[in-house]
Amino acid sequence: MGIEFDKDRPIYVQLVERICGELVSGVRQPGDKLPSVREFALEVGVNTNTVQNVYKQLEQMQLTETKRGQGTFITPDILKIRSMREDLKRQLVDRFLNNVETMGFTQEEVLQTLKERGGI
Amino acid sequence: MGIEFDKDRPIYVQLVERICGELVSGVRQPGDKLPSVREFALEVGVNTNTVQNVYKQLEQMQLTETKRGQGTFITPDILKIRSMREDLKRQLVDRFLNNVETMGFTQEEVLQTLKERGGI
Amino acid sequence: MGIEFDKDRPIYVQLVERICGELVSGVRQPGDKLPSVREFALEVGVNTNTVQNVYKQLEQMQLTETKRGQGTFITPDILKIRSMREDLKRQLVDRFLNNVETMGFTQEEVLQTLKERGGI
Amino acid sequence: MGIEFDKDRPIYVQLVERICGELVSGVRQPGDKLPSVREFALEVGVNTNTVQNVYKQLEQMQLTETKRGQGTFITPDILKIRSMREDLKRQLVDRFLNNVETMGFTQEEVLQTLKERGGI
DNA sequence: GTGGTCTAGACCACT
DNA sequence: GTGGTCTAGACCACG
16 A cells, blocks of 8 residues: 655645646546545545545645535536646756756757657 | 745755755855754754755765764765766766657657757 | 663664564564654654654665555565664674774783673 | 764764773873864864864873963873773673673673684 | 754654 | 754854
8 A cells, every 4th residue: 555755745735746646747637536535645645634635735726626426526616727738847847958058058968868768 | 935846856855956956056165064953944844854864975975074063065076076977967967868868759859859948 | 751862973863773673683583663752752752753754764765665644554574674783783883893802902801801790 | 084973972072082992002191191172183183173073081080181372181090090901891892792792692602603703 | 154953843654 | 743953042073
């Protein structure tokens, strides 16, 4: 049971990120039901309270809707998900470029490392 | 006084990263003296103990040496710094590619966003 | 409350040594839970932060593992503990022989004192 | 210039111990003149203030005498030195046996390690 | 002045 | 309740 978590960041934040990733990548589709709190807690090896918190965050971000007695569902609003996808992509790239700059890496060496490391 | 810190990660970790970045980017050179604990604490607007912790981490990473009563100095060992530079570059790229993959972004769109966003 | 501490060495170092000793001597077994930070602090009569520091050191030495919200546990890795035992033994003996030499004691007199003083 | 110092103990304590060792081992004889504060400071790579402190400690232990304008001299009292020698020997052995016990080492294994490690 | 250790007391994330 | 981080403020050894 379980995943590894970055030791230096709150678990619930990491779980929120992970689920966003699954939304964006299509692993979870609009309208899909999320696992129950207990199920998910068991699956990732975490306390149910923590998962409660995660689901709360997601709802505040309007990415999920809770239906009483039925569970938590991914918003059927495709546009919302698409726009999040673009947001995340931009964020990811920006953070990357930002780091590249502050570390003083040149474009050439970064490009080369990108190739070496199997992507792009 | 001060810098902004990521709210969701320990300040001292962020400071360590920051200094590592400055080492790697050449802003700080081998042999340089770091600001004194109290100075740095004032500069970034945190408690001296927090800075102490940061400097301790750096020393454990063998990136700095402290001389009693004189201060904390960046290791003159250039090789150590070079190797850290390569490590950080690889880490950065790997994390990026990793995220790209789990988010289900295609190479093309990422490349395009990289261009749009001003780099590479 | 409390133990006596060597006045000329940091408390946290002495506590780390002490726990290492307990590991090595078998007083604490692999997998055992250490007392909670607060408990231990109370027991030895020091501040919780000091104990935190001790536990952090132990974890960096990979002698313990901490489980969020549950506590700090001795590594179940018996080999790690065995090897530490041998290390400490060698260290102890080496330091002793080293001192004997620099003090200019002869083997005979040391052996005799060892016998007189109740051991070996 | 310089010696290595145990990072976790005051330098002046270590220097006092060292000189005691030299007295006991005969490297320094009763009546000998100690190096001047500045000389000694230079020799061991330490600030003169620290050496001042060391000499003060030695005088308080009545192991040295200061003659105005001439320097610091080892007490000519041979008995004092002999008794210190015995004290230190007993201390050394006792601390060793103490550690052996608290670490739970058996007499046999310690004896064997003593032989392996080149002494006794 | 420098770094290092310690205390008291607070707040957070997690079980 | 558990560990982890942070602050404020103190004292020490060293230069």
